[in-house]
Amino acid sequence: MALLDVSQVSKRFPGVLALDQVRLQVGPKGGQGEVHALLGENGAGKSTLIKILSAAHAADEGTVTFDGQPLDPRDTPLRRQQLGIATIYQEFNLFPELSVAENMYLGREPKRLGLIDWRRLRADARALLEALGLPLDPDEPVRRLTVAEQQMVEIAKAMTLNARLIIMDEPTAALSSREVDGLHAIIAGLKARGVSVIYVSHRLAEVKAMCDRYTVMRDGRWVASGDVAEVEVADMVRLMVGRHVEFVRRVRSGPPGRVVLKVESVTPRRPRLSTPGYLKDIRLEVRAGEIxxxxxxxxxxxxxLARLIFGADAIASGSIHLDDKPLKLRSPRDAIRAGVMLVPEDRKQQGCFLDHSIRHNLSLPSLGPLSRFGQWVDERAERDLVETYRQKLRIKMADQETPIGKLSGGNQQKVLLGRSMALAPRVLIVDEPTRGIDIGAKAEVHQVLSDLAAQGVAIVVISSELAEVMAVSDRIIVFREGAIVADLEADAATEEGLMAYMATGAGRPSPSGMELRPQ
Amino acid sequence: MTASPTLSPEPTVQQAAPPQPAPPPGRRFDLLAFARKHRTILFLLLLIAAFGIVNERFLTIRNALNILSEVSIYGIIAVGMTYVILIGGIDVAVGSLLAFASLAAAYVITTVVGESPVSWLIALTLSSVVGLVGGYIHGKAVTWLHVPAFIVTLGGMTVWRGATLILNDGGPISGFDAAYRWWGTGDILFVPVPVAVFALVAIVGHVVLRYTRYGRQVYAVGGNAEAARLSGVNVDFIVTSVYAVIGALAGLSGFLLSARLGSAEAVAGTGYELRVIASVVIGGASLTGGSGGVGGTILGALLIGVLSNGLVIMHVTSYFQQVVIGLIIVAAVAFDHYARTHKA
Known part of the structure; x- marks a missing residue:
């Protein structure tokens, strides 16, 4: 009998059916744990399913049994942990100032006379770390550990509760290849102890190398399950892609103009990842009128990369040219002056002033030209500007003084697009322009981008939704682990092809999925 | 506001259909919103009426001008503090910086300049410039060294006070001429000079905040510093300039205070940081930044002034006054939090 049996689980959020009759079986075989890959594109519903298993969300329908016992949807996350289901999210739940041992036993420290028995705490932690083969010092504060080591702490913490199922959400996304090998050795150890793992990853080569079974989800539905040994990477890709959101494919208004933006080998001063080769040797050219x-x-x-081009992060080396002139960027202000604009990926944290009015939100970077003597804001001209973009972008709002926080995500995004458009940029970079907005608004945003291109703006669109990239782009550049692995005309791209590049770095996935095709 | 809350029909409707999600619109809500919006002025009027009834000496022109003169000295700094709190910062060094700037200016005109018909002008300028430079240093420490503003100005609070004591061995400096003293004791068409200066500072402060690009950028930095940066706002400049401005205003206020008292004192401005921050907070500004205004701050400053004056007239000891003012500050912030978390 399976250790975990998810049957016909559905979950609805306002306006979306996130999970639709999903199933998943994870079970130990012959005393050994099973490593089960959960696959799917962004938005396929994997995260929602994980959250239901960890009790961060409650399912609306369906049943989940664990070790033969049906799980109560009203369980708290703590209760699930006590039952033996541990979840390791990409963002770790650790306390940086506390030691490894303290983090492992937080809230469950061994006590003596009502006080924490520090000696036993350390001894227990040390014994468990050794048994799991984790090279960690129990007294080390967690903030001094690398990402990979912090992950080990999470695993050790799960094992203090005798977890029998550990869910790992993209566990290798922030690891170097040597660290990935280390993690796989640890997972093999867990498996030998009878612990099962749900392994969520887009890296199909890893899945192929270390998972026993797989389940593929797409658009919130179960698509397929089976033995990893019996499928090729290409088959998995085929099962994952082909989402059935239809976007209108962009029609180019004419041939692209001259090169407007030229990026050569820019490297960040503070790389977010220490992977060798991360964002080195990136070359990118964008022409007027091209997306x-x-x-x-x-x-x-x-x-x-987008943040480097916009001056939001400091550049260590390399060059950026705008209209053949080199750009010296010390801040986004310099980029805006030169004619480069970015609509950031995180609308709420980086884009909106949520409590401030739509008018103030939209006009902020344009206030210079809107002001007499550069300071005295001409409010009539400002209102006219906002009104222009309300009409142009069809922003639904009561009036200009409404706080932007009261608008829907799609309308907020339109205000931010208007903010950028009002500056009449030469280059517009939009990062995840339609994340979390409804399908109608998505199509409208796509149309706006297409119109801007027709006016000769050079546009860069970052999107994790393949259907979107394919619909809005003229040319598609595929990134993988900080490098460009493909540069193709949108007409020549297929979802399978793109997914294969994204997941393995190679166009036609080979069984090992490890070969890199030179550009 | 004819219908009293208990008589309005909405609660009955809600009882009949509990799952109805929309909040009941209508007068009941409007009254609450009105009270919420004008809470400071309502409380101020209430307070004035209460003191006026209890004591006949309270509601006189003479006393009103007296209150206004008192309020003006810290009210000037409170205008600057509005900007500081709007960007999500804080400045607890203003009282010390006030003392340092005014004593340094007085020191220069008495020992270096000697008798001069424009000694007041030199002192006014010098005091403001010293304050400006002091505030600029605070701002740079915040933006360059990334030390939290509270810590920077907490350090500044004792540094400037210590420097003031070193400057003249803790003693006061007096012996200003009539032109100098006019700035503290004179009047323009019956309006005390400090009150006129406060009015001017408040008007400029309000206009800059409300009608200029700089003012918009101040709000933007406090509302979301990262979004402001990505919108091309020079966040470091805004932050530094705001601390420099409050420093200059502390220096100006110190000059007026020394003119009013007839001497520059090393202990001048002690406890002002509390009054000034309280004025801004009672005036409805959010300590997290991004919302508030000069109008509210003026009401907050008046409220504190009326309260302390009224309590003095009622022969309440200054010890007890401190207790009352402290409680009012906490109540104001608690109300602010309540108003924001129960946004209808």
Missing amino acids: VGLAGLVGAGRTD
Whole structure:
């Protein structure tokens, strides 16, 4: 009998059916744990399913049994942990100032006379770390550990509760290849102890190398399950892609103009990842009137590159040319002055002033030209500007003084697009322009981008939704682990092809999925 | 506001259909919103009426001008503090910087310049410039060294006070001429000079905040510093300039205070940081930044002034006054939090 049996689980959020009759079986075989790959594109519903298993969400329908016992949907996350289901999210739940041992036993420290028995705490932690083969010092504060080591702490913490199922969400997204090998050795050890693992990853070569079984989800539905040994990477890709959201494919208004933006080998002063080769030797050219889509998995370096081009992060070396003139960027202010604009990926944290009015949100970077003597804001001209973009972008709002936080995500995004458009940029970079907005608004945003291109703006679109990249782009550049692995005309691209590049770095996935095709 | 809350029909409707999600619109909500919006002025009027009834000496022109003169000295700094709190910062060094700037200016005109018909002008300028430079240093420490503003100005608070004591061995400096003293004791068409200066500072402060690009950028930095940066705002400049401005205003206020008292004192401005921050917070500004305004701050400053004056007239000891003002600050912030978490 399976250890975990998810049957016909559905979950609805306002406006979306996130999970639709999903099933999943993970079970130990012959005393050994099973490593089960959970696969699917962004938005396929994997995260929602994980959250239901860890009790961060409650399912609306369906049953989940664990070790033969049906799970109560009203369980708290703590209760699930006590039952033996541990979840390791990409963002770790650790306390940086506390030691490894303290983190492992937080809230469950061994006590003596009502006080924490520090000696036993350390001894227990040390014994468990040794048994799991984790090279960690129990007294080390967690903030001094690398990402890979922090992950080990999470695993050790799960094992203090005798977890029998550990869910790992993209566990290798932030690891170097040597660290990935280390993690796989640890997982093999867990398996030998009878612990099962749900392994969520886009890296199909890894899945092929170390998982026993797989389940593929797409658009919130179960698509397929089976033995990893019996499928090729290409088969998995085929099962994952082909989402059935239809976008209108962009029609180019004419041939692209001259090169407007030229990026050569820019490297960040503070790389987010220490992987060798991360964001080195990136070459990118965008022409007037052209939309270039950057495809790739989350963390592949697309956002980091965009922030470098916009001056939001400091550049260590390399050059950026705008209209053949070199750009010296010390801050986004310099980029905006030169005619480069970015619509950031995180609308709420990086884009909106949520409590401030739509008017103030939209006009902020344009206030210079709107002001007499550069300071005295001409409010009539400002209102006219906002009104222009309300009409142009069809922003649904009561009036200009409404706080932007009261708008829907799609309308917020339109205000931010208006903010950028009002500056009449030469280059516009939009990062995840339609994340979390409804399908109608998505199509409208796509149309706006297409119109801007027709006016000669050079546009870069970063999107994790393949259907979107394919619909809006003229040319698609695929990023993987901080490098460009493909540069193709959108007409020549297929979802399978792009997914294969994103997941393995190679166009036609080979069984090992490890070969890199030179550009 | 004819219908009293208990008589309005909405609660009955809600009882009949509990799952109805929309909050009941209508007068009941409007009254609450009105009270919420004008809470400071309502409380101020209430307070004035109460003191006026209890004591006949309270509601006189003479006393009103007296209150206004008192309020003006810290009210000037409170205008600057509005900017500081709007960007999500704080400045607890203003009282010490006030003392240092005014004593340094007084020191220069008495020992270096000697008798001069424009000694007041030199002192006014010098005091403001010293304050400006002091505030600029605070701002640079915040933006360059990334030390939290509270810590920077907490350090500044004792540094400037210590420097003031070193400057003249803790003693006061007096012996200003009539032109100098006019700035503290004179009047323009019956309006005390400090009150006129406060009015001017408040008007400029309000206009800059409300009508200029700089003012918009101040709000933007406090509302979301990262979004402001990505919108091309020079966040470091805004932050530094705001601390420099409050420093200059502390220096100006110190000059007026020394003119009013007839001497520059090393202990001048002690406890002002509390009054000034309280004025801004009671005036409805959010300590997390991004919302508030000069209008509210003026009401907050008046409220504190009326309260302390009224309590003095009622022969309440200054010890007890401190307790009352402290409680009012906490109540104001608690109300602010309540108003923001129960946004209808």
